[in-house]
Amino acid sequence: MNRLRVSVFFFFIICILFSPAHPVSHAAQIPVLTATAKQKPAIAVRSAGKSISASTSQIITLGRKGDIRAVKTRAGRATGSYLPSIRKKISARSAIVIDARTGDTIFAKNADVPRQPASTIKILTGMIALKSLKEKETIKVSQRASRMPRSKIYLDPRKTYQASDMIDAVLLASANDASVALAENIAGSEKEFAEMMTLRARLWGAKNTVCRTATGLTARGQQSTARDLAQLFRHVMQDEEFARRINRTKVRTSYGQVLTNHNKALWRIKGAVGGKTGYTNAARQTYVGMFTRGSDSIVVAIMGSETMWDDLKHLVEYGFKRKQQIQLVRAETEKKQKKEATLN
Template structure:
């Protein structure tokens, strides 16, 4: 009987602990989702993060940032008949119409104009097909290896796909561009309408800008195959998070859940400051037996409030340093793990020189000690 009661008590405690852990996890309806810290790239939540899915108009994030990277926003773009003919979501461009590249980018990112994306692609890449190749090259440069783009707007196409994780990487990069961030944060905007006595009114398709006080970007996407998609960003207390939900039953509700989870259940901890002393390493064949190590750059991570002990730091040296060692030389790195998953890495450099242990250097060192 005592054993039975003990078993009940243990099972009850186990359930309470399990329910407590589960309570901290967002219950999102999306088929795939990611929550990423924009500063470090640390993933705070993931659900089918690497599952390939049609990205719909979230494709336009890459189109917009590629246009800003490769073009001059003040450049004049002449709309081709092919670009003007692209249908569905549109800013109603006409063949021969002239707009600035910046106006087209706003039309693509805010109003989700497919015609604007086509005009951007032809202007930057010479053709939609060539621009798509540039998109794929840029995606790979950003680490989005599980994506493939066939067009600049996200209309359904065979082999046009991305993942929640890849879109988060692309969005993180895009939001570092000040002009891009300004555009996607705008709720409404008017741009010139060539040949008309009135302006084009652009209203952002991202309703999260109205529904969530901390929201500040970036792009919706919707097709029958893709479902409701949203890549969004929010900033609070000097922290910025990126949320991605694909094929969601409630993209805005899911995104708010993710942001609240990230803001309320993690705290920022600085783990490295550039130039700060870290420790030392043994030097092989050196005039001095050890070399001091310092952090090459700053590094901060987000730590779960309920598991502060989950943060671990690990020294990694490629091999035992061999003299001579120059000041500033990279000798290894410090790896930062949370729950045994790597969330960051910072290089370790030599603070001081270590000459080779040669007869000449030993004599010079001896003379220096005598002098002074």
């Protein structure tokens, strides 16, 4: 009898050990996609366990962390390859891609974590100066402004300069001396100007941005987020004069100095229409900019990067692909809903 009990016990143990595991994990993120020649190619979109379908020529999977993988189908057979997760391809600690028209988030990674913004914050300095000064208004340069560290255009405190030239120096050459000179002429001091920057940031939808400098140089209590930078840049690019200035690769000042834009994306990445770079030891590499292809526009913000230009290329390509895929899903869903409405 005891031998029988022992045999039964071991039988159940063996059944448990060799039984199939419960199907979970990847199935929730990457469903198995199959199709036959008789089936219509379908689009399957799944996010957090929910899915919708519509007739189209692509299969799309939304992962739980926001990554999209797409497989094109031809005659019911997969011919493309999965789009690799963008998170694995970027070094940035924080990043976001938003729709420039609607402000909707397309991709986000730690987008609301506060970090030092470095020179990306100069988009506020430049925009406030554009709205506060006339182009040929005279700008004086204090000893303090002239002693700012690089990057700078080496302003001479014995001379005066035109406001237009100083704004270009801020937006293109990321000049710290020009930033402080503008701040002091507009608000009386850089501290007062920084408070103005913080207020404007709030008004323009950046709720987690606090400015302590006009330059973005590291300062205690100064912070922004990838989401705030993207929102600010989306706002300032609606101003035609700001957008015109920041789009130029080079400009000659009224006193003959040539200013070169630090934003290499203008000649490296298709569709770049304007952007602002930044770097400090504390912030690492930062960037915010807009890209347009056809009728689509996106804004990309990066903070805490070690490979900024590579990160930017990956995020721009990913952003446009995902935007197109989302639009495709919406269009097919609306089409299906209209068809069902007419039938009812």
